[in-house]
Amino acid sequence: MESLIIDSPLDMHLHLRDGDMLELVGPLTSKSFSGALIMPNLAPPITTKEALLSYKQRILNACSEDDFKPYITIFFQVDYSYEFLKEIKDEIISVKLYPFGVTTNSETGVASMDINVLRPTLQSMEKLGIPVCIHGETKGFILDREKEFLPIYESLAINFPKLKIMMEHISSKESIDLLKKYDNLYATLTVHHLLLTLDDVIGGMLNPHAFCKPIVKKPEDRDALLQLALDAHPKVMFGSDSAPHPKEKKETSDGAAGIFSAPIALQALAEVFEKNGKLDNLNAFVSLNAQKIYGISPIKKSIKLVKKDFIVPNTYNFKNEKVVPLFAGEILSWSLED
Amino acid sequence: MESLIIDSPLDMHLHLRDGDMLELVGPLTSKSFSGALIMPNLAPPITTKEALLSYKQRILNACSEDDFKPYITIFFQVDYSYEFLKEIKDEIISVKLYPFGVTTNSETGVASMDINVLRPTLQSMEKLGIPVCIHGETKGFILDREKEFLPIYESLAINFPKLKIMMEHISSKESIDLLKKYDNLYATLTVHHLLLTLDDVIGGMLNPHAFCKPIVKKPEDRDALLQLALDAHPKVMFGSDSAPHPKEKKETSDGAAGIFSAPIALQALAEVFEKNGKLDNLNAFVSLNAQKIYGISPIKKSIKLVKKDFIVPNTYNFKNEKVVPLFAGEILSWSLED
Numbered sequence: 321m322e323s324l325i326i327d328s329p330l331d332m333h334l335h336l337r338d339g340d341m342l343e344l345v346g347p348l349t350s351k352s353f354s355g356a357l358i359m360p361n362l363a364p365p366i367t368t369k370e371a372l373l374s375y376k377q378r379i380l381n382a383c384s385e386d387d388f389k390p391y392i393t394i395f396f397q398v399d400y401s402y403e404f405l406k407e408i409k410d411e412i413i414s415v416k417l418y419p420f421g422v423t424t425n426s427e428t429g430v431a432s433m434d435i436n437v438l439r440p441t442l443q444s445m446e447k448l449g450i451p452v453c454i455h456g457e458t459k460g461f462i463l464d465r466e467k468e469f470l471p472i473y474e475s476l477a478i479n480f481p482k483l484k485i486m487m488e489h490i491s492s493k494e495s496i497d498l499l500k501k502y503d504n505l506y507a508t509l510t511v512h513h514l515l516l517t518l519d520d521v522i523g524g525m526l527n528p529h530a531f532c533k534p535i536v537k538k539p540e541d542r543d544a545l546l547q548l549a550l551d552a553h554p555k556v557m558f559g560s561d562s563a564p565h566p567k568e569k570k571e572t573s574d575g576a577a578g579i580f581s582a583p584i585a586l587q588a589l590a591e592v593f594e595k596n597g598k599l600d601n602l603n604a605f606v607s608l609n610a611q612k613i614y615g616i617s618p619i620k621k622s623i624k625l626v627k628k629d630f631i632v633p634n635t636y637n638f639k640n641e642k643v644v645p646l647f648a649g650e651i652l653s654w655s656l657e658d
Numbered sequence: 659m660e661s662l663i664i665d666s667p668l669d670m671h672l673h674l675r676d677g678d679m680l681e682l683v684g685p686l687t688s689k690s691f692s693g694a695l696i697m698p699n700l701a702p703p704i705t706t707k708e709a710l711l712s713y714k715q716r717i718l719n720a721c722s723e724d725d726f727k728p729y730i731t732i733f734f735q736v737d738y739s740y741e742f743l744k745e746i747k748d749e750i751i752s753v754k755l756y757p758f759g760v761t762t763n764s765e766t767g768v769a770s771m772d773i774n775v776l777r778p779t780l781q782s783m784e785k786l787g788i789p790v791c792i793h794g795e796t797k798g799f800i801l802d803r804e805k806e807f808l809p810i811y812e813s814l815a816i817n818f819p820k821l822k823i824m825m826e827h828i829s830s831k832e833s834i835d836l837l838k839k840y841d842n843l844y845a846t847l848t849v850h851h852l853l854l855t856l857d858d859v860i861g862g863m864l865n866p867h868a869f870c871k872p873i874v875k876k877p878e879d880r881d882a883l884l885q886l887a888l889d890a891h892p893k894v895m896f897g898s899d900s901a902p903h904p905k906e907k908k909e910t911s912d913g914a915a916g917i918f919s920a921p922i923a924l925q926a927l928a929e930v931f932e933k934n935g936k937l938d939n940l941n942a943f944v945s946l947n948a949q950k951i952y953g954i955s956p957i958k959k960s961i962k963l964v965k966k967d968f969i970v971p972n973t974y975n976f977k978n979e980k981v982v983p984l985f986a987g988e989i990l991s992w993s994l995e996d
Contacts (some may be wrong), residue, residue, distance in 0.1 A: 461857060527912060528909075576864075
């Protein structure tokens with residue numbers, strides 16, 4: 321059977337949540353990844369050393385595999401001191417910055433993206449070599465939010481030339497030009513922004529399980545982002561933004577934003593890279609690029625995919641938690657080896 | 659208390675469904691409207707004289723008011739003969755044309771919008787003076803479907819100059835120019851396309867109860883359509899496209915398209931017309947324009963609205979049917995008089 325080895329795949333943007341949900345989704349990532357950058361938007365968010373160390377331990381317990389490494393982040397606050405950041409530097413891989421109210425649990429995000437307000441923290445991070453990961457959206461019209469945020473990315477890139485700035489889950493073709501323009505800008509790409517458009521959310525029946533922020537956009541956006549991934553452009557890396565919510569919080573009158581893609585991500589990527597004749601670039605996209613961008617050496621772990629139908633489960637369950645994955649009930653052409 | 663009389667309001671685009679759902683939603687329209695144009699997309703659709711007469715009677719039974727008139731339509735088929743159309747002419751107000759697969763129960767819609775395929779039926783209708791109501795969307799990218807359909811409207815307007823063509827529930831500003839260009843084009847406007855944008859569906863939490871086809875679009879689309887309504891432009895008339903679905907078919911993994919607005923429509927219109935200083939034009943928009951366009955004289959019925967908070971119910975219920983209205987739980991500033 322045709323097969324494929326991915327060396328130490330890394331998911332550089334992942335939501336693992338906490339409690340039963342963490343126990344449900346953690347192992348689904350540690351099964352197919354060597355490491356993952358864990359987002360800190362719990363409620364309350366991770367903002368102290370104690371909280372991050374404790375969360376890291378809960379993740380390790382949930383994943384129960386010694387060949388998986390969670391790369392921990394903390395939630396950006398404008399009052400982090402240089403001393404605090406220095407103290408936790410070795411425990412974290414980056415700081416995640418959310419503008420207020422743009423997505424799940426971002427109510428404690430920064431109220432203003434005014435560079436003078438952000439400057440002290442970002443300068444400390446720049447000095448200490450700590451990257452910043454940013455959810456780059458304004459509060460404007462849904463389809464324009466990322467585009468409207470680009471001047472802020474640009475201003476940050478100019479003002480903090482030695483700060484590594486990660487444009488998280490980019491979703492618009494306009495973001496690509498800016499990404500290429502500044503040496504200190506990098507980006508993560510999700511599976512869903514490479515494969516879906518707005519048609520998959522609202523084009524047929526309404527699909528709450530394809531609803532996320534930033535929203536998937538037009539075919540030309542998807543195509544431009546996919547090309548970047550297929551080329552394994554050195555400034556992009558894979559970050560699933562897999563963001564599980566309980567089924568009942570998605571299929572309701574006010575559905576939560578977030579796509580759960582962790583257990584199907586590698587399989588779906590293999591399928592689209594193969595279809596486009598770019599399988600040779602997959603390892604760079606899902607591992608090598610991130611290693612270079614973040615300067616990390618992941619745990620050595622070989623993941624074997626086989627060319628065999630994978631019927632995506634309708635739900636993943638644990639205790640009372642039930643989560644619907646992206647592509648539930650559909651068939652992907654690659655499977656994880658049993 | 660400030661009050662307002664609307665003379666013989668007409669809803670020129672309404673889905674009443676059948677069975678228990680008809681019994682639930684019928685009275686909610688007949689309470690506040692003098693008449694309504696009833697869409698024929700039942701499953702199976704209304705395509706025979708027997709079916710339309712029987713449906714009309716079921717509607718009258720459900721509404722149980724002698725001051726409400728359902729204006730019946732049939733579902734466009736390419737094989738309707740001139741004789742058939744002549745026979746049912748006095749029983750119907752128009753024929754509704756659905757392209758295949760664009761919305762709820764449109765699986766039996768026309769497979770091709772090729773003018774030569776449609777010509778025999780449309781010529782018969784033109785000769786008999788029967789208008790055509792069209793759901794004008796292609797199967798393209800969700801935000802472009804109406805725009806892409808405009809050349810078809812234009813071709814129909816040119817080829818059948820004496821056929822009255824109703825551009826149903828227009829949702830894009832591009833449609834307005836075309837509407838004004840040809841004498842035989844008219845349009846209905848819904849409440850939701852005048853008040854909502856895509857932000858109300860996917861901008862915050864996901865709202866399945868604001869999900870419909872054609873999808874609500876950008877602020878500039880909404881604003882241009884609203885201006886047309888506020889001006890009571892003589893080529894437009896109110897048609898709610900109120901399209902109830904059971905709550906459980908909206909709040910699910912493949913949610914049905916359709917907004918249930920019948921019981922809140924007049925109140926919401928009064929609010930926005932008042933806010934824009936155009937209350938004087940409301941009667942033209944919700945009644946007089948339709949009378950002129952269709953050449954009908956509705957049952958005389960005065961609906962009194964009072965300036966009093968109306969807390970929109972979370973659901974409307976009957977037997978096992980439960981439907982969530984637009985603006986559920988919100989407060990409108992006008993109420994129907996008790």
